[in-house]
Amino acid sequence: MSRRSKSDSRALWIAAVPMFLLALSCLYPFYFALNNALKDNRGYILDRFGLVNDPTFANFITAWSRARFDEYFMNSFTVTVGAVLALLLISSLAGFALAVLRFPYRKLVFVVILASLMIPVQVVLVPFYQTILALDLLNTRTGLILSYTAFFLPFSVYLMTAFYSALPRELVEAARVDGARFIHVWWFIMLPMGRPALLTLAILNTLYCWNDVLISLLVLQDERTLMVGITALRGEYTTNVPLLSAAIVLAAAPIVILYVLFQRKIVAGIATGAVKG
Amino acid sequence: MANLALSSIEKSFGTVKVIKGVDLEIPHGEFVVFVGPSGCGKSTLLRLVAGLENPTGGDIIIDGEDVTDEEPYDRGIAMVFQSYALYPHMTVAENMGFALRLQKQSKKERRAAVERAAEILQITQLLDRKPAQLSGGQRQRVAIGRAIVRDPKVFLFDEPLSNLDAELRVQTRMEIARLHKKLGATMIYVTHDQTEAMTMADRIVVLRDGIVEQVGSPTDLYDDPDNMFVAGFIGSPKMNFVPCVATGDNQVAFGNVPIQLPALNSSLVKGAEYTIGIRPEHLQSDAGQAVSMNIEAVEQLGSTAFVHGDLVSEQSTCRLVVEMRDQRPNAGDNVQLHFDLKRLVLFNEAGQRVR
Incomplete structure (x- = not known):
């Protein structure tokens, strides 16, 4: 028995070493950014890897006010909230329809949605840009909200369909017998029961929308979102790394907080999609 | 007037005809x-009545109104599902009052109706709990309560006791029967358990392969089955079937054992093959045709015993189950069986009853 527990603990240690290295590789960029954000430019040039001696918040203040990060933050916040709300509403309705309702070509519709998951964004950039131009949505936040909704919808619909398909069909039938129209079934039964999956989707889509550069760069050319603003801080020949680091910390902070608060639900939600799909 | 009438109901799933x-x-x-x-x-037949499936042919009439194409909620029915189908995010009271909420009844009216139903089922103390906090039996009561609150024209039960343990099943069975008497409502109950059917039904509908084999009271089906399927399906242990050949107008023989039948309305065809049906408890009468049987196995239940053995004649053997009340038979014993001729039924080669 004790021999067995000894070999168990050895196996645990063997597994722990690569896991520790993996964690280190993930955490080091955070450390690097935060450490350098607190240095001035001279301090960074003298010792870029060493721990900060004389911490200063000047870079954060500069990034927030002089580099217009307050505006960029509001842009990112508005389009992320708008797109995530649209994604949750549409994917919940579509998932309900695909999982519960019986209509012609239902499976074909689902396959088409799945197929669109396989197409990389880069492949459709030109027709996408032409569509944005044709719809007069260039340089509008609405345009960016609609773009995010369109690009991230297939995965959201797939996840909600998988989640709703796994719920017992009798619940829908009981509600129908109780007097519920289909829209009532969605509102009173499926929407509250889909809360775990919707929460996961909300977090994942917030990550996608908040961190996006490419689509935002195309649609919102006069104004900027936070991530595009960060890339603009890099000069052609020189870069103020402490200022860039402060901007990165500011941009990443909401997402890190969100992830820390809901990390268990994110993992549970991803598992839902993988197993029940 | 019938509360519910089904007329030439048919249902196919793709090419497979189910009803x-x-x-x-x-x-x-x-x-x-x-x-x-x-x-x-x-x-499937119950789901057709509920409106959860659409029939391929035929009409469904409830209270004189053709509801064949109506939605489930417009039929005046309530259904209790095998899996309870309680909404997990709602409390017991919200589950039971959900239908009334959809009818836009006030909170006060809803609460009153829910409490009335809860009182009938003795679940008042559970009203504020969530389904996850209830036992299987309690969940089933809530599901029944949800049906009562709707005050439907017809109650539909789809194998509601299948998920309960044996003891709770017997208890809930009696409660549903009591509820039926109290409410006086029309109830349709689906089960594969013939004991449930026998103990609860006013009338039993025996189905096989989408066809109604026989409709009648439990005792009618038990004593006077129309065919071998019904005779074999109703009753536990099942009826004994003894293959035989007609040797006269109302006489048959199992091998070299002649069996004199009671008077029949139709004459038998001499030399044709028939099957005698006799229940295990009707092989122990004082008089009647006597045959001997070697006991192979005994199921001793205390007040009664079910004895298994082979009835042997010159050409063939036939497995029999005999009920022996107040006796202590042993394997290996030889017993004399007496066919109770008044209780004996005869089936032709097609399995249909010969009367």
Whole structure:
């Protein structure tokens, strides 16, 4: 028995070493950014890897006010909230329809949605840009909200369909017998029961929308979102790394907080999609 | 007027015909049980009545109104599902009052109706709990309560006791029967358990392969089955079947054992093959045709014993089950059996009853 527990603990240690290295590789960029954000430019040039001696918040203040990060933050916040709300509403309705309702070509519709998951964004950039131009949505936040909704919808619909398909069909039938129209079934039964999956989707889509550069760069050319603003801080020949680091910390902070608060639900939600799909 | 009438109901799933023309009339207040083996179409028939499936042919009439094309909520029915189907995010009271909420009844009216139903089922103390906090039996009561609150024209039960343990099943069975008497409502109950059917039903509908084999009271089906399927399906242990050949107008023989039948309305065809049906408890009468049997195995239940053995004649053997009350038979014993001729039934080669 004790021999067995000894070999168990050895196996645990063997597994722990690569896991520790993996964690280190993930955490080091955070450390690097935060450490350098607190240095001035001279301090960074003298010792870029060493721990900060004389911490200063000047870079954060500069990034927030002089580099217009307050505006960029509001842009990112508005389009992320708008797109995530649209994604949750549409994917919940579509998932309900695909999982519960019986209509012609239902499976074909689902396959088409799945197929669109396989197409990389880069492949459709030109027709996408032409569509944005044709719809007069260039340089509008609405345009960016609609773009995010369109690009991230297939995965959201797939996840909600998988989640709703796994719920017992009798619940829908009981509600129908109780007097519920289909829209009532969605509102009173499926929407509250889909809360775990919707929460996961909300977090994942917030990550996608908040961190996006490419689509935002195309649609919102006069104004900027936070991530595009960060890339603009890099000069052609020189870069103020402490200022860039402060901007990165500011941009990443909401997402890190969100992830820390809901990390268990994110993992549970991803598992839902993988197993029940 | 019938509370519920099914007329030439048919249902196909793709090319597979599951219900093959069912006609049935159920008067108001009757407790009808659909019974049959797995895949016979009994649950499909119930779902057709509920409106959860659309029939391929035929009409469904409830209270004189054709509801064939109506949605489930417009039929005046309530259904209790095998899996309870309680909404997990709602409390017991919210579950029970959900239908009334959809009817836009006030909170006060809803609460009153829910409390009335809860009192009938003695679940008042559970009203603020969530389904996850209830036992299987309690969940089933809530599901029944949800049906009562709707005050439906017809109650539908789809194998509601299947998920309960044996003791709770017997208890809930009696409660549903009591509830039927109290409410006086029409109830249709689906089960594959013939004991449930026998103990609860006013009338039993026996189904096989989408066809109604026989409709009648439990005792009618037990004593006077129309065919070998019904005779074999109703009753536990099942009826004994003894193959025989007609040797006279109302005489048959099992091998070299002649068996004199009671007077029949039709004459037997001499030399044709028939099957005698006799229940295990009718092989122990004082008089009648006597045959001997070697006991192979005994199922001793205390007040009674079921004895298994082979009836042997010159050409063939036939496995029999005999009920012996107040006796202590042992394996290896030889017993004299007496066929109770008044209780003996005869079936032709097609399995249909010869009367």
